[in-house]
Amino acid sequence: MRTSWADSVAAAENAAAGGGYSANNGGVGTTSAPTRSSYVPPHLRNRPPSSDPPAPPSSGNERSGWVGPRIDHNRSGFSSGSHGGGGGWNNRTGGWDRGREREVNPFADDDETEQPFGEHENTGINFDAYEDIPVETSGDNVPPPVNTFAEIDLGEALNLNIRRCKYVKPTPVQRHAIPISLGGRDLMACAQTGSGKTAAFCFPIISGIMKGQFIQRPPHGRRMVYPLALILSPTRELSCQIHEEAKKFSYQTGVRAVVAYGGAPINQQLRDLERGVDILVATPGRLVDLLERARVSLEMIRYLALDEADRMLDMGFEPQIRKIVQQMDMPPPGIRQTMLFSATFPKEIQRLATDFLSNYIFLAVGRVGSSTDLIVQRVEFVHESDKRSHLMDLLHAQRANGVHGKQALTLVFVETKKGADSLEHWLCINGFSATTIHGDRTQQEREQALRSFKSGNTPILVATDVAARGLDIPHVAHVVNFDLPNDIDDYVHRIGRTGRAGKTGLATAFFNENNSSLARSLAELMQESNQEVPAWLSRYAARSSYVGGKSRRGGGRFGGRDFRRDSSFNRGGADYYGGSNSSAYGASGGYSGGYGPGVTSAWD
Numbered sequence: 017m018r019t020s021w022a023d024s025v026a027a028a029e030n031a032a033a034g035g036g037y038s039a040n041n042g043g044v045g046t047t048s049a050p051t052r053s054s055y056v057p058p059h060l061r062n063r064p065p066s067s068d069p070p071a072p073p074s075s076g077n078e079r080s081g082w083v084g085p086r087i088d089h090n091r092s093g094f095s096s097g098s099h100g101g102g103g104g105w106n107n108r109t110g111g112w113d114r115g116r117e118r119e120v121n122p123f124a125d126d127d128e129t130e131q132p133f134g135e136h137e138n139t140g141i142n143f144d145a146y147e148d149i150p151v152e153t154s155g156d157n158v159p160p161p162v163n164t165f166a167e168i169d170l171g172e173a174l175n176l177n178i179r180r181c182k183y184v185k186p187t188p189v190q191r192h193a194i195p196i197s198l199g200g201r202d203l204m205a206c207a208q209t210g211s212g213k214t215a216a217f218c219f220p221i222i223s224g225i226m227k228g229q230f231i232q233r234p235p236h237g238r239r240m241v242y243p244l245a246l247i248l249s250p251t252r253e254l255s256c257q258i259h260e261e262a263k264k265f266s267y268q269t270g271v272r273a274v275v276a277y278g279g280a281p282i283n284q285q286l287r288d289l290e291r292g293v294d295i296l297v298a299t300p301g302r303l304v305d306l307l308e309r310a311r312v313s314l315e316m317i318r319y320l321a322l323d324e325a326d327r328m329l330d331m332g333f334e335p336q337i338r339k340i341v342q343q344m345d346m347p348p349p350g351i352r353q354t355m356l357f358s359a360t361f362p363k364e365i366q367r368l369a370t371d372f373l374s375n376y377i378f379l380a381v382g383r384v385g386s387s388t389d390l391i392v393q394r395v396e397f398v399h400e401s402d403k404r405s406h407l408m409d410l411l412h413a414q415r416a417n418g419v420h421g422k423q424a425l426t427l428v429f430v431e432t433k434k435g436a437d438s439l440e441h442w443l444c445i446n447g448f449s450a451t452t453i454h455g456d457r458t459q460q461e462r463e464q465a466l467r468s469f470k471s472g473n474t475p476i477l478v479a480t481d482v483a484a485r486g487l488d489i490p491h492v493a494h495v496v497n498f499d500l501p502n503d504i505d506d507y508v509h510r511i512g513r514t515g516r517a518g519k520t521g522l523a524t525a526f527f528n529e530n531n532s533s534l535a536r537s538l539a540e541l542m543q544e545s546n547q548e549v550p551a552w553l554s555r556y557a558a559r560s561s562y563v564g565g566k567s568r569r570g571g572g573r574f575g576g577r578d579f580r581r582d583s584s585f586n587r588g589g590a591d592y593y594g595g596s597n598s599s600a601y602g603a604s605g606g607y608s609g610g611y612g613p614g615v616t617s618a619w620d
């Protein structure tokens with residue numbers, strides 16, 4: 017009989033407590049330090065000497081066709097989407113070199129840090145907001161969605177962490193994506209900002225590593241490391257955030273996540289890597305550096321996740337991604353499992369992404385590239401010269417609506433780094449506490465700015481697009497597009513910094529004649545999200561050429577958004593459903609995604 021998720025978590029907690037587990041001490045119960053260089057595969061770590069034999073191979077979803085020269089790439093660790101069972105779990109209370117380095121409790125901060133806005137509660141998520149959300153899946157044999165975490169065989173240690181995160185039930189993208197990934201399938205997933213995509217790709221990876229039997233090769237060189245999973249994201253801050261999340265989800269599972277990103281001392285990151293790594297979270301530039309120094313090998317990668325995948329595959333990043341994924345030693349599609357996630361997926365990028373996928377499932381939760389209805393969007397006509405005083409009026413009005421005596425957080429997007437500095441300076445001399453985040457600031461300054469903003473000490477953050485994607489900052493009540501972006505997808509990501517996890521938010525855009533190319537797609541997007549479109553904007557939309565502000569979201573309403581379903585793309589008949597990796601459309605489309613070539617390192 018299947019017990020409820022809460023029951024099994026409670027049981028796991030009791031069992032763990034009986035076994036000497038203490039949630040707060042970060043202790044792992046090991047007293048002797050293993051030698052540093054001896055690799056212990058995750059599924060064998062912290063087992064008593066006479067541990068159980070490994071779980072038998074699963075019958076489903078064996079991928080064949082490519083046999084790595086020296087690596088055991090059988091798919092025996094995969095659960096093939098079954099929801100029951102539980103055999104073969106490695107609920108280990110330690111892991112990498114834990115005799116030397118005690119695992120820090122990533123949940124401790126949540127309890128101890130001053131929380132000016134009250135605890136960051138996830139229990140209050142408004143799931144009703146997602147009830148009627150349209151979902152589309154396409155591809156062969158799509159595993160069915162689940163309604164609860166209890167239905168998913170994630171393993172007790174991970175379930176315990178889910179409970180610690182106060183996740184009561186899966187969000188819609190998690191309901192669909194987790195069974196697909198646990199079934200060993202490649203996935204292209206599109207779901208609205210703030211809807212829980214990070215957990216949707218982290219849970220199957222952690223669970224797969226816990227359950228898997230990935231045979232580690234003896235190291236080539238003492239200092240080379242062999243992660244089993246790679247999670248790439250476009251910005252340093254986002255990689256750090258994903259790493260923080262991954263550490264929470266993998267706490268006391270024996271799975272170790274490490275982050276590597278540019279702008280921070282590489283030696284420190286190298287030392288961290290040397291302590292062992294199962295999941296490497298990285299920005300592309302720093303990873304290329306590590307690969308070129310022969311300090312990381314991708315030979316053992318079983319899971320590849322690209323967060324903000326459309327950004328990762330646009331012209332700015334595509335060459336680096338191709339280098340990492342196709343030109344180093346990473347196993348090919350069909351051997352590794354690949355997961356692409358974003359809130360926006362232009363068709364050109366979908367097409368390009370097929371180079372990295374094998375017989376994948378396309379999943380769209382909500383309308384592809386649409387914003388969530390939880391965000392109230394306002395567009396105001398403001399001449400360039402009036403923008404500052406208009407912003408001032410908004411901020412004054414907002415002061416009245418402070419939360420717990422503090423001003424609600426406001427994120428102001430501008431076009432340029434100089435513009436960010438100058439606006440921040442002006443706000444400060446006018447009595448508003450503001451800071452900035454952009455590519456010209458040192459990494460230390462960027463991180464300090466983000467910390468100060470998050471804590472509420474500096475409630476206004478002026479940002480370039482470096483902060484547009486992925487950042488999950490609780491209590492951002494208002495996003496102001498002081499300068500609108502040229503691309504509607506960037507607008508979607510920017511406003512998505514508010515209205516997250518079922519909460520509501522406000523987004524105000526300053527529009528003037530300089531933005532007329534965006535009018536049409538902006539009006540469409542607002543209409544789709546049930547927002548009031550001002551009559552003057554509709555007039556601009558009607559006048560504007562469709563070229564400049566052309567929606568890259570695929571056109572039309574929800575449905576048929578998988579580009580393989582579009583007859584104009586699907587010239588090869590069943591090719592795209594048949595798992596062929598040879599795109600008929602060339603290796604790299606000329607799609608720029610709104611960024612020119614060579615923009616990579618400013619982000620990375």
Ligand SMILES: Nc1ncnc2c1ncn2[C@@H]1O[C@H](COP(=O)(O)OP(=O)(O)OP(=O)(O)O)[C@@H](O)[C@H]1O
Pocket residue numbers: 138139141182183184185186187190207208209210211212213214215358359485486487488512513516517
């Ligand atoms: N099942 C859940 N129950 C409650 N809260 C959740 C659940 N899953 C995720 N969350 C919370 O929702 C918030 C948003 O999640 P996340 O950052 O993964 O969104 P996202 O879809 O990746 O957004 P973006 O598109 O902006 O990157 C986070 O604070 C996360 O902790």
